[in-house]
Amino acid sequence: MRPPNLDSILSNPSFAGLYRPLVKKIALEFLEKWRNEWKNTQVENDNNTQQDSTKLEQLIADILKIYQSLTSPSLIPLINATGIALHTNLGRSVLSREILEKITPLLLSYNNLEYDLQKGQRGERYSHLKTLFCAMLDCEDVLVVNNNAASVFLVLNTFAKNKEVLISRGELIEIGGSFRIPDVMQNAQAKLVEVGTTNKTYLSDYKKALSEEVAIVMKAHKSNYSIVGFSEEVSYSSLVEFAKEEGIIDYYDLGSGFLGLNGEQFFSEPSLKEIAQLKPSLVSFSGDKLLGSTQAGIIFGKSALIAQLKKNPLLRMLRVDKITLSILQETLRAYLVGNIEAIPTASFLHQTPKDLEEKAKILAQSIPKRFNPQVIETQTFSGGGSLPNRAISSYGVSLCCALSAEKLEKKLRERHIIGRIFKDRVVLDVYALFKEDLEKITHILQDLNE
Ligand SMILES: *Cc1c(COP(=O)(O)O)cnc(C)c1O
Numbered sequence: 001m002r003p004p005n006l007d008s009i010l011s012n013p014s015f016a017g018l019y020r021p022l023v024k025k026i027a028l029e030f031l032e033k034w035r036n037e038w039k040n041t042q043v044e045n046d047n048n049t050q051q052d053s054t055k056l057e058q059l060i061a062d063i064l065k066i067y068q069s070l071t072s073p074s075l076i077p078l079i080n081a082t083g084i085a086l087h088t089n090l091g092r093s094v095l096s097r098e099i100l101e102k103i104t105p106l107l108l109s110y111n112n113l114e115y116d117l118q119k120g121q122r123g124e125r126y127s128h129l130k131t132l133f134c135a136m137l138d139c140e141d142v143l144v145v146n147n148n149a150a151s152v153f154l155v156l157n158t159f160a161k162n163k164e165v166l167i168s169r170g171e172l173i174e175i176g177g178s179f180r181i182p183d184v185m186q187n188a189q190a191k192l193v194e195v196g197t198t199n200k201t202y203l204s205d206y207k208k209a210l211s212e213e214v215a216i217v218m219k220a221h222k223s224n225y226s227i228v229g230f231s232e233e234v235s236y237s238s239l240v241e242f243a244k245e246e247g248i249i250d251y252y253d254l255g256s257g258f259l260g261l262n263g264e265q266f267f268s269e270p271s272l273k274e275i276a277q278l279k280p281s282l283v284s285f286s287g288d289k290l291l292g293s294t295q296a297g298i299i300f301g302k303s304a305l306i307a308q309l310k311k312n313p314l315l316r317m318l319r320v321d322k323i324t325l326s327i328l329q330e331t332l333r334a335y336l337v338g339n340i341e342a343i344p345t346a347s348f349l350h351q352t353p354k355d356l357e358e359k360a361k362i363l364a365q366s367i368p369k370r371f372n373p374q375v376i377e378t379q380t381f382s383g384g385g386s387l388p389n390r391a392i393s394s395y396g397v398s399l400c401c402a403l404s405a406e407k408l409e410k411k412l413r414e415r416h417i418i419g420r421i422f423k424d425r426v427v428l429d430v431y432a433l434f435k436e437d438l439e440k441i442t443h444i445l446q447d448l449n450e
Contacts, residue, residue, distance in 0.1 A: 001052045003034040004059075014060050018067060026066045030059055079437045081419040083380030083394050083429025085348040086256075088176055090418065092288040092295070095327065098342040099334065103326040113322045126310070128325055132332050133300065136261060137276040141306035143299045144287075144325065145318040149179050151284035151297030152253050153188050156216070158312045159249055159305070160190035163215035168201035168234070169194045170227050171220040175255070181220055190216075200232040206242060217243050221255040236270070240278045249281040249305065257285030258349075259335055266290065266349065267390050281305055287324070290382070292345030293331035296324050348432055349382070353393055359430040359438070360395035366442040370450070371399040378422075380431050396429040398422070402450045415444045
């Protein structure tokens with residue numbers, strides 16, 4: 001059949017209300033193909049109107065399908081059955097409806113982001129978090145940037161441009177997404193001075209490397225590895241003391257960092273509260289790791305140093321908007337009153353083995369028997385750079401059915417459930433599952449045909 005003309009296709013009622021230039025672009029590609037086929041076959045059968053109308057209908061359907069695939073949302077919600085609460089690939093910390101409801105009025109109206117209500121003049125964007133954050137942690141000042149990688153960059157660039165930074169060889173970290181301390185140093189135009197060895201670094205190593213050129217002694221959290229066995233590192237409290245004696249800046253890139261307002265412990269990690277008590281020069285951490293808020297880099301410490309960071313023209317490129325600041329503000333306020341339910345990450349971390357087992361039992365009971373659901377003990381990690389080699393005990397439900405584990409995993413993934421395969425069974429770890437997820441998983445499995 002001779003290909004139809006473009007206009008007759010575009011005027012098809014199925015395309016009413018769609019973005020015409022895109023429909024046209026897709027239609028042209030199909031028509032081009034059709035034209036080529038038609039030229040090549042030569043055998044014309046122009047009288048077969050039955051076949052023609054089916055072919056036309058097919059064309060319209062094909063165009064619609066491509067249109068929909070190009071315009072439907074790409075960023076979509078998923079069910080995290082990996083057990084890793086701070087999964088960077090799955091968006092790290094999840095926010096709660098409660099926090100979102102609290103910030104909504106602020107986002108639906110103008111606000112005092114950079115307006116001083118008392119003076120009736122320009123105010124400071126970063127002042128909003130300062131009062132609350134410093135009241136909670138008893139520190140001098142705080143600054144918020146786009147993410148913690150930006151914090152590291154800003155600190156190094158502000159204080160160590162063309163100067164030296166001492167850091168232990170054991171802490172030259174690389175974390176995901178090509179963040180490597182030596183590269184960040186180089187880009188910030190700071191000179192890296194490695195001290196000690198990979199497994200052992202003593203305070204004397206830092207002392208030996210000291211010179212007029214040194215501006216910062218830095219510690220980086222070993223977010224995704226640990227050095228065990230014959231090893232030695234210098235505590236941050238010793239580095240704070242050392243920096244004070246030598247008149248240089250101590251800086252801790254803490255990476256994750258959980259608040260620990262009431263002395264809670266997370267493995268043997270020092271809490272932000274404990275670190276703040278050391279009266280450090282500067283510390284930075286991520287907003288969406290263990291804090292459980294939104295993507296941000298939070299830098300706190302001495303006010304004279306924070307003031308200098310604020311003067312760096314680069315800050316303008318790293319600045320955060322009202323959405324970030326308002327979410328952080330409400331997350332901190334929730335911590336202040338112990339409202340852990342408003343912070344899903346914190347709620348997950350507070351789960352006891354009994355809670356997890358109960359969650360897994362509820363899930364297993366509601367899953368159709370043909371998936372042979374079994375409650376199993378699992379090992380998971382918090383993720384997001386919080387000691388991945390320290391396993392957290394969790395529970396999961398393992399499944400197997402007529403399909404292979406690979407096929408079942410794929411089918412679940414297509415239905416937006418992300419699990420993992422272990423010993424030829426698909427495991428849905430319950431650690432990072434919300435109550436609503438349990439029901440959703442049940443429905444999806446009920447409807448799944450093998
Ligand atoms: C995660 C992490 C970063 C980067 O933080 P982002 O908020 O992801 O930019 C930097 N340093 C350490 C030690 C980290 O763990």
